Amino acid sequence: MSVLVYVEHAEGKFRKSAFEVVSYAKAIADQLSTGLTAVVIGNGDKAELEKLGTYGASTVLFTGNTQLSSFVNQAYASLLAEAAAKADAAIVVMTNSFSGKGLAPRLAARLGAGLVAGAVALPETGDRKFTVKRSAFSGKAFSFVTLLSDKKVITLNPNAYPATENAVTPAIEEFSPAVKESDLGTLVKEIIRASGKVSLPEAELVVSAGRGLKGPENWGMIEDLANALGAATACSKPVSDAGWRPHEEHVGQTGIAVSPNLYIAIGISGAIQHLAGVSSSKTIVVINKDPEAPFFKVADYGIVGDAFEIVPKLTEAIKAYKGI
Amino acid sequence: MKILVCMSNVPDTTTKITFTSDHKQFNAAGVQFILNPYDELALARAIELTEGGKGTVTVIHVGEASSDPTIRKALAIGADDAVRIDSPAIDAFFTASQVAAYAKDKGFDLVLTGRESIDHNGAQVPAMIGELLGIPSVSIIKKLVIDGTTGILEREIEGGKEIVHVPLPFIASCAEGVAEPKIPNMRGIMSARTKPLSVVTVTEAPVLTSIEKYETPVPRGAVKMVAADDVAKLVGLLHTEAKVI
Numbered sequence A: 001m002s003v004l005v006y007v008e009h010a011e012g013k014f015r016k017s018a019f020e021v022v023s024y025a026k027a028i029a030d031q032l033s034t035g036l037t038a039v040v041i042g043n044g045d046k047a048e049l050e051k052l053g054t055y056g057a058s059t060v061l062f063t064g065n066t067q068l069s070s071f072v073n074q075a076y077a078s079l080l081a082e083a084a085a086k087a088d089a090a091i092v093v094m095t096n097s098f099s100g101k102g103l104a105p106r107l108a109a110r111l112g113a114g115l116v117a118g119a120v121a122l123p124e125t126g127d128r129k130f131t132v133k134r135s136a137f138s139g140k141a142f143s144f145v146t147l148l149s150d151k152k153v154i155t156l157n158p159n160a161y162p163a164t165e166n167a168v169t170p171a172i173e174e175f176s177p178a179v180k181e182s183d184l185g186t187l188v189k190e191i192i193r194a195s196g197k198v199s200l201p202e203a204e205l206v207v208s209a210g211r212g213l214k215g216p217e218n219w220g221m222i223e224d225l226a227n228a229l230g231a232a233t234a235c236s237k238p239v240s241d242a243g244w245r246p247h248e249e250h251v252g253q254t255g256i257a258v259s260p261n262l263y264i265a266i267g268i269s270g271a272i273q274h275l276a277g278v279s280s281s282k283t284i285v286v287i288n289k290d291p292e293a294p295f296f297k298v299a300d301y302g303i304v305g306d307a308f309e310i311v312p313k314l315t316e317a318i319k320a321y322k323g324i
Numbered sequence B: 001m002k003i004l005v006c007m008s009n010v011p012d013t014t015t016k017i018t019f020t021s022d023h024k025q026f027n028a029a030g031v032q033f034i035l036n037p038y039d040e041l042a043l044a045r046a047i048e049l050t051e052g053g054k055g056t057v058t059v060i061h062v063g064e065a066s067s068d069p070t071i072r073k074a075l076a077i078g079a080d081d082a083v084r085i086d087s088p089a090i091d092a093f094f095t096a097s098q099v100a101a102y103a104k105d106k107g108f109d110l111v112l113t114g115r116e117s118i119d120h121n122g123a124q125v126p127a128m129i130g131e132l133l134g135i136p137s138v139s140i141i142k143k144l145v146i147d148g149t150t151g152i153l154e155r156e157i158e159g160g161k162e163i164v165h166v167p168l169p170f171i172a173s174c175a176e177g178v179a180e181p182k183i184p185n186m187r188g189i190m191s192a193r194t195k196p197l198s199v200v201t202v203t204e205a206p207v208l209t210s211i212e213k214y215e216t217p218v219p220r221g222a223v224k225m226v227a228a229d230d231v232a233k234l235v236g237l238l239h240t241e242a243k244v245i
């Protein structure tokens, strides 16, 4: 019995969430006194693959098959099921990313495994039970889910478990089982990535703005602040509904749930649906001209005042602090 | 085109989430339940795709009779008929198994769901249905166009998007951008009362997970206010106290 971790990459490079999930899977393998095998699809760059050893993967399986260089849910699920069989893995772990949300349930159904989606802590394994804490009710609560099946699949939320060094020299092996034609139904025609932007679900720092900004023309100062910090930008729902910002920036109960180290909310009132998606942020700063804005009640730091005056000054102060 | 839309019945978004005193169950007393907001998007797109006699939309729900008002809402919005699998939705695999067992021999061209339910946020059911039916599944789509027998989808990824082509039949889970939610009109509300809602008995399926307990987050300490003319102080606090920059 071992633990298998599926590690995503973007154009051949691992992101921080990749190291987080390997560290998390390594900790589970340690809990169960077993080894950790990592699987990487569509990336054969040895130097990059070796990085997974730094976080505790003793074996790294990679697939060079070009049919799989972009994400095809069914084919990836088949490949992971075979890798799990090869590694005799009872537990498969991956990131609760956009692709992970499509892949993990498919794999779990294939393996007859129970799935915990969006884990935020290591499993509790005492008492012959295997129970994992996850976020529920859009961040308004946590649930503790016991997996009753022998095989188990877990997806880990970004920013929920720190990347932890645990260096081993990994055995790197190519693993390219034949791909079934029937698994290749989905065809990725095009991948469009906004260059130089920090990805919101994984961001450590987020600058978010709401209707208090009055119009899309005023987002320049929000982007300036985000750039100075190296933060991702986000917005409230009415802002994306009005088309001031793209939908993928909308955070909250019906948008993206985020849990960065720092969430700066500017001109956002703090409606319950907004708070649902952001309240697990480690530190919350609220800038609002209304001292009665509900957001202040759940903030760590607050400034009452006009965003149009405060935000440019804050950007300058950040730049001064960083020496840029 | 025959479309199946999966729907869940969830606490209204303004609900303060509390649990029974043993922390084992969601406290539903006095809570208003609604059609899951993401499922509304899936339903709206399904209606657009079949409007003008181009097909039918069936909604399916795994749940008890207490969900019927929400199912009627989906019919009022414009679904043609509804199916309720008469059982609590015990866990994701159980729920997906029910939908798959029903859909298996019905010849649906397309199955749509919301990207996740806003109560359990598992996002598990759609791809599990895809696996159980042996059809492609695409998660978290922002656009859906059907061109002949091919779906042209925009799927969200970290920091961007993918354009994906998928042959019918397939299942996709819908996020914002797919459609605008539809508000039922008077005629819809009237006709919803007489549209068919069939109740189907449950199929046996394994239960793979169980919820041990719930917890609510620890409240934060009191907010520290910083004067508007002293933003440098905030930067200092974020560095030395919060240690986030």
Ligand SMILES: Cc1cc2nc3c(=O)[nH]c(=O)nc-3n(C[C@H](O)[C@H](O)[C@H](O)COP(=O)(O)OP(=O)(O)OC[C@H]3O[C@@H](n4cnc5c(N)ncnc54)[C@H](O)[C@@H]3O)c2cc1C
Residues within 6 Å of the ligand: A209, A210, A211, A212, A213, A235, A236, A237, A238, A239, A250, A251, A252, A253, A254, A255, A266, A267, A268, A269, A270, A271, A272, A273, A274, A277, A287, A288, A289, A290, A293, A305, A306, A307, A308, B013, B037
């Ligand atoms: C089913 C449903 C789901 C929803 N889901 C979400 C969700 O996922 N995410 C979400 O965000 N919302 C969601 N909402 C909407 C939510 O209820 C609120 O309407 C929304 O969050 C308010 O956005 P806002 O704070 O930007 O705007 P407002 O509530 O209008 O607040 C604007 C704030 O800006 C402040 N302000 C104005 N001018 C200035 C200035 N010059 N300087 C500083 N501050 C200023 C004001 O004091 C005010 O507090 C949902 C609603 C429903 C019904």
